[in-house]
Amino acid sequence: MDVFSRTFLPAAAEAGVAIPTVSRHMPVFRRCVEADDTAVLVARCLRPDQPLQGEFLLVLTHRRLVVTQETRLLRRLRLHLNAELRHLGNVNWNPDAQQSAVELAATAIDGVRERFWIRVGHPKQLWHMDALLNRMFRPKRPTPLAAAG
Secondary structure, eight states: OOHHHHHHHHHHHHTTOOHHHHHHHHHHHHHHSOTTOOEEEEEEEBOTTOGGGOEEEEEEESSEEEEEEEOTTTOOEEEEEEEEGGGOEEEEEEEETTTTEEEEEEEOTTSOEEEEEEEOSSHHHHHHHHHHHHHHHSOOOOOHHHHHO
16 A cells, blocks of 8 residues: 555544545545655645535645545546645635634635635534645754754
């Protein structure tokens, strides 16, 4: 089993994504994510500006952000976003403790602003997701000692 599978499956289980859903989306993720990349976050999400478009499944790895869409009626899958993290600009997120959700927004390389609404189970998961996003999108700055050495 490769690194992506070993890390994707537990992350999907932690997010409460059912096995049939994982199985439907996995071929799309396989085409986008390299086998040696680590899945950091898997989450179901919606687009707040277009709530009737259906459900999306988001996968964040150390190198990429991949989002697939599943239509409501026919359950057809399509790739919505496939971007290297270094090609995303103006990435921000807002944890909302009252609604137990995080709004994640980023500008893709084509200039399109993408927004996703991610619901979480309880406040502990909310702050865990906030920490993950912080670690992925706000890299550590070198300390004065490290910069001098």
